[in-house]
Amino acid sequence: MKLVRFGQPGAERPGIVDREGQIRDLSAQVSDIDRRMLSREGLSVIAKIDEASLPIVPEGIRIGPCIADVGNFIAVGLNYADHAAESNMPIPAEPIIFNKAPSCIVGPNDDVQIPPGSVKTDWEVELAVVIGARASYVAEASALDHVAGYCVCNDVSERSYQLERGGTWTKGKGCPTFGPLGPWLVTKDEVDVDNLSLTLKVNGELVQNGSTRTMIFKVPFIVSYISQFMVLQPGDVITTGTPPGVGMGFQPQRFLKAGDLMEVEIQGLGRQLQNVVGG
Template identity: 60%
Template sequence: MKLLRFGPKGNEKPGLIDAKGVLRDLSAHLPDLTSAHLGRAALDKLASIDPAQLPAVEGPVRMAPIVADIGKMICVGLNYSDHAAESGMAVPAEPVLFTKATSAIIGCNDAVVLPRDSVKSDWEVELGVVIGTRARYVDEASALDYVAGYCVVNDLSEREYQLERGGQWDKGKGCDTFGPVGPWLVTADEVPDPQNLDMWLEVNGKRYQNGNTRTMVFTVAHLVSYISRFMTLNPGDVISTGTPPGVGLGQKPDPVYLRAGDRMALGIAGLGQQNQTVHAWNPELIDG
């Protein structure tokens, strides 16, 4: 299944995409798509619904964040060796973890707003892993059993804040609007091999990132198991698993960073596409 939330901020509804690509309204069956609907039994119940019996949604709509109550977003740094090289950093011996504030999370096509005085905001297409069952000290062999599904993430990053403002990556990763997710959550049964997904990102029509999840340093299963040793992963939590090379920081001879008016397009095979326009600092675009 392809599950999603749609509609204006504060009035989102749950939906799904049927086999013909039509958006269907699920709100007669559940009030919203929350963490409570991501376990195996709940997903099986949703899968038993005949999409043809659900109302079709006409016209363009806002695609909201895929789960209403994402509890935490754990990100993995330097998880592609070639991205580590372009960043001038060593491939880590263990996963590098940081968090992205939930206030950064937005719908996949919502406005990306640059922080005030930002000069080095950057892009990163990443595979998002959505937890469906509470995971604590799980072994790698069974780790994927705890995954509800997958999504596209743009792990936007303000590099000056991240690398030049006294350490701790979080301050450059958690800026408002710096966590677009979606357009939908593709359930795990439709992604038999999360380690073989093509991914890409363009800015203003220029392709900067081309990659595949098979080149991850640490696999999805390893990451779920590893992170569960340090914190409980709850339903609705999202793991953003790292980015392939081609970020703005790594461009030669000079880095390229986002400016107001830029347009980003990014996607992962089978998981959909995001499209965002970059705006100068404007709190009304964040809160509206």
């Protein structure tokens, strides 16, 4: 299934994408795409609904973040060897994890805002994992039992805040609008998570072109690993790292500016389109 949320910020309604690619309104059947509906039982309820009986959502309506009320928004750093190389950083022996603020989450086509005074705002296409069942000290072999599905994330990053201001990477990762999610949440039964192409274009130029095949730490290991340090709850999001081609890796470095247009896509998970605006 492809689950979606549509409508104005703060008033989004749940929907499902039918076989023809049309959005159908689920709001008469379920309250939202939230932690309750992301459970195995919740998804089973949605799967039994006759899509053809649902009203079609008019074209052109805003698409919101594909999940409501995200609790933890956790990110994995340097999870592609070639991205570590372009960042002049060693391949990590264990996953690097840090937090993005849930308040940075926006819809897939909402504007991305450069923070006031920022000169190093960067892009990162990433596969995001959405948790569907409580996970604490889970084994790698059973980790996917705790996953509801996957979506596209643009892990927008301010590099000077992240790397030059002391402390953790979190400083450069949680600014407003730095977490576009969606357009859809695709349930795990429809995704070959180890073989997905990821691309990102800036102003039509292809700058990132990678595949989840080259991830250092795969999704089951990541979910298991993080569950050793914290309890993962339904609705939590883990964004799993980016392939090479970020602005920081260019020579000379390139960063976003007002007026830029980002096109972010993962095979089978949909496309994002974001205008960059000044802080």
